[in-house]
Amino acid sequence: MQYKSQMVAKPYFIGALVLFVAQILFGLIMGLQYVVGDFLFPHIPFNVARMVHTNALIVWLLMGFMGAAYYMVPEESECELYSPKLALIMFWIFLAAAGLTVVGYLAVPYATLAKITGNDLLPTMGREFLEQPTITKIGIVVVALAFLFNLSMTFLKGRKTSITTVMLLGLWGLAIMFLFSFVNPDNLVRDKFYWWWVVHLWVEGVWELILGAILAFVLIKITGVDREVIEKWLYVIITLSLITGLIGTGHHYFWIGTPEYWQWLGSVFSALEPVPFFAMTLFAFNMVNRRRREHPNRAATLWALGTGVMSFLGAGVWGFLHTLSPVNYYTHGTQITAAHGHMAFYGAYVMVVLTIISYAMPLMRGRAANSNASQVLEMWGFWLMTISMVFITLFLTGAGILQVWLQRVSTTPMGFMATQDQVALFYWLREGTGLVFMIGLAVYLFSFFKDGKSAA
Amino acid sequence: MSSDAIDMTEPDGRRHPPGDLAIWVFILAELAAFALLFILYGVVRAKHVELFNEMQLTLDRNAGALNTVLLITASWCVARAVAAIRKGADGASARWMACGILAGVGFLVVKGFEYSDKFDAGIGLDTNLFYMFYIALTFFHFMHVVLGLLILGFLLLKTLRGGYSADDHLGMETGASYWHMVDLVWIVLFPLVYVMR
Amino acid sequence: MSASFSTSAARNIFFGGTVFFVLMFLALTYDTEQKLPQRDQRAQLANPAxxxxxxxxxxxxxxxxxxxxxxxxxxxxxxxxxxxxxxxDFIKAWIKSQPTGVPGRRQMPNFHLTDKELDDLVAFLKYASEINTANWPPNVEG
Known part of the structure; x- marks a missing residue:
């Protein structure tokens, strides 16, 4: 670590990991509710558990991105952060807002929360992933603006590299697209149309810029390959992401009342969306193979390679599986979607945040890498979590195929709940694998406390 | 690729592929998108041969043919411009480039008349399957011509300012490669949509 | 392969390509907004319910x-x-009768909706059911 102000990344990373634990705990609750329907009812109904599960994920990934940016931008710009104090204040505000929101979700019925936060003045609540009270959304915008101001000022006064350019573009894009969360027309079709501008243009648009920038940064550091080489491939990959992903938004416009030409355009462009992910996999492996030094942090290398492979599988392959409109006609809104969502989020965004944490945390704790024992534990965490996620995805895919068959394809279609009973076995298997994931997460977290210093 | 012709005339110091490698990744991605659309067009046409044959007759084939000539001319001019700059003749290069741009603008004008005819008749993306493809494909291509012309315009300006020379014209090769891709797509698109029965 | 490959070219292509596809997407958005009135049942929004x-x-x-x-x-x-x-009628009766309390079954909370709220919700669901969704879902079971 070269600049003192990079240390502000540390609380962001710790906060992110704490919320990660919360996310998985609530995921396990939901997973059990799939098979033991009245588990924790009426204290934590499914919809509440799901809000915590998905919102915690989004917030901890955002925290991870912010921490990554605070770590990377000073080092890349070769100057101290514009205001470390502002960064720390914003961390606590963000954490408090996230915490209060979760308490709100758990403590009172959602309708009460909507009422006391004045949702009727500017209704934005009650839409998937955007369940936060309007006031929380405004808070997110304020935190994001302060964050972007801080980083942009740092960027402007220092060296401008391709990595920071792409990172900041991604982060600005993230903030700008979030403004569409305030767009909530009464017209359901238009509501959904612009809702995807937040959701899709985040995860299959600007977040990919952030992902690419973080991965490129870590690869430069751990492989010692020329910056020039890595940066130009970064540009090529994100170009591919955006030219496929922008019109690829069309794969969400098949069945929500939008014109039917989206079925063609959405299918064609999103069929190409695996290409940038494949390019990213090749890129990561190529750079590691051409490495000019043996970085002592092997765990970070493993996470970086894992991101390449798992994002290609989760976002690329599992996305392609149901992105063509004739297939999606049957799979839309089934467990297939859930399968894809789990592996794509884990493979792309969870893993890239864990990559930068794995690389930066030891440095912030005053060593180039953790001790061998600690790294071995971390790698155990990697394999346990990654393999469980593969199986969670496979079981959900199994559940989805059976569901589609019984409920949608069959000449005597079964009702929703009757179908759910038929696929219960898959849900049990998924829940079991989820427990293994939790164990993997515990092992991973334990590696932070394992005598890290001894061998560094 | 049509740009190979340039290399044949200039055996010394040529590059394979011409231009910057990054543009080739972009060109391949774009060609992949067009290729998928063409394949879909073929598959859907096979299912609705009668509709497609009937609707095809409503297209202005002469305008399409004229546009093919214009684009091939433009590509040829651009190729001459690159050949000229390789000999260091930047004056000639600029003149060829200007001719190329003129032919490209001609394409847009002809296509504009075609579109205004169709739009006046109330035809849109959702008129029928044939017109969905016709408009999606040709408009997507039309926008590529616009982008290609912007790039050529930039190349022309830089040439006029003496920005390219016999030793340093990588940028021009890069831009020209993109333009040839735009031309190539039309050479597939025109017979496929306007002519094939 | 003696190709040259520079960061500046890659960057220019990124910016050019992105702007191009953003514009294409906006053009399609404009066209979609023009076509939506034929599909989205917006006339029903005149009913405040x-x-x-x-x-x-x-x-x-x-x-x-x-x-x-x-x-x-x-x-x-x-x-x-x-x-x-x-x-x-079934929708309203169902919402009012929740939760079923059957052990082990998935439970829906009781939201204590007023009669007006129930009528409004049904008006909304009727509107949603009449949007032209290109024949999705495949059958009435959803």
């Missing part, structure tokens, strides 16, 4: 368990077409 029903839908986080036109959680049935599957 529809918008009020959408508020009821949102303020109780229905999307947290159900899907609506296939989007949402996959824990409970699709409701985009529930008006056609069950009809207005």
């Amino acid at each position: 529809v918008a009020a029903g959408k508020r009821v839908w949102e303020n109780n986080n229905c999307i947290g368990c159900h899907t609506l036109l296939g989007e949402g959680a996959y824990f409970a049935p699709e409701l985009g077409n529930v008006y056609k599957r069950r009809g207005p």
Whole structure:
């Protein structure tokens, strides 16, 4: 670590990991509710558990991105952060807002929360992933603006590299697209149309810029390959992401009342969306193979390679599986979607945040890498979590195929709940694998406390 | 690729592929998108041969043919411009480039008349399957011509300012490669949509 | 291969390509907005009950368990077409009778909706069921 102000990344990373634990705990609750329907009812109904599960994920990934940016931008710009104090204040505000929101979700019925936060003045609540009270959304915008101001000022006064350019573009894009969360027309079709501008243009648009920038940064550091080489491939990959992903938004416009030409355009462009992910996999492996030094942090290398492979599988392959409109006609809104969502989020965004944490945390704790024992534990965490996620995805895919068959394809279609009973076995298997994931997460977290210093 | 012709005339110091490698990744991605659309067009046409044959007759084939000539001319001019700059003749290069741009603008004008005819008749993306493809494909291509012309315009300006020379014209090769891709797509698109029965 | 490959070219292509595809996407968005009135049943929005029903839908986080036109959680049935599957009276009676309390079964909370809220919600679900969704879902079971 070269600049003192990079240390502000540390609380962001710790906060992110704490919320990660919360996310998985609530995921396990939901997973059990799939098979033991009245588990924790009426204290934590499914919809509440799901809000915590998905919102915690989004917030901890955002925290991870912010921490990554605070770590990377000073080092890349070769100057101290514009205001470390502002960064720390914003961390606590963000954490408090996230915490209060979760308490709100758990403590009172959602309708009460909507009422006391004045949702009727500017209704934005009650839409998937955007369940936060309007006031929380405004808070997110304020935190994001302060964050972007801080980083942009740092960027402007220092060296401008391709990595920071792409990172900041991604982060600005993230903030700008979030403004569409305030767009909530009464017209359901238009509501959904612009809702995807937040959701899709985040995860299959600007977040990919952030992902690419973080991965490129870590690869430069751990492989010692020329910056020039890595940066130009970064540009090529994100170009591919955006030219496929922008019109690829069309794969969400098949069945929500939008014109039917989206079925063609959405299918064609999103069929190409695996290409940038494949390019990213090749890129990561190529750079590691051409490495000019043996970085002592092997765990970070493993996470970086894992991101390449798992994002290609989760976002690329599992996305392609149901992105063509004739297939999606049957799979839309089934467990297939859930399968894809789990592996794509884990493979792309969870893993890239864990990559930068794995690389930066030891440095912030005053060593180039953790001790061998600690790294071995971390790698155990990697394999346990990654393999469980593969199986969670496979079981959900199994559940989805059976569901589609019984409920949608069959000449005597079964009702929703009757179908759910038929696929219960898959849900049990998924829940079991989820427990293994939790164990993997515990092992991973334990590696932070394992005598890290001894061998560094 | 049509740009190979340039290399044949200039055996010394040529590059394979011409231009910057990054543009080739972009060109391949774009060609992949067009290729998928063409394949879909073929598959859907096979299912609705009668509709497609009937609707095809409503297209202005002469305008399409004229546009093919214009684009091939433009590509040829651009190729001459690159050949000229390789000999260091930047004056000639600029003149060829200007001719190329003129032919490209001609394409847009002809296509504009075609579109205004169709739009006046109330035809849109959702008129029928044939017109969905016709408009999606040709408009997507039309926008590529616009982008290609912007790039050529930039190349022309830089040439006029003496920005390219016999030793340093990588940028021009890069831009020209993109333009040839735009031309190539039309050479597939025109017979496929306007002519094939 | 003696190709040259520079960061500046890659960067220019990134910016050019991105602007180009953003413009294409905006053009398609414009066209979609022009076509939507034929498909989205916006005339029904003249009835204030529809918008009020959408508020009821949102303020109780229905999307947290159900899907609506296939989007949402996959824990409970699709409701985009529930008006056609069950009809207005069943919907109201069902919501009022929750939770079932059957041991081990998935439970839906009781949201204590007023009669007006129930009517609004049904108006909203009727509106949703009449949107032209290109024949999705494949059958009435959703």
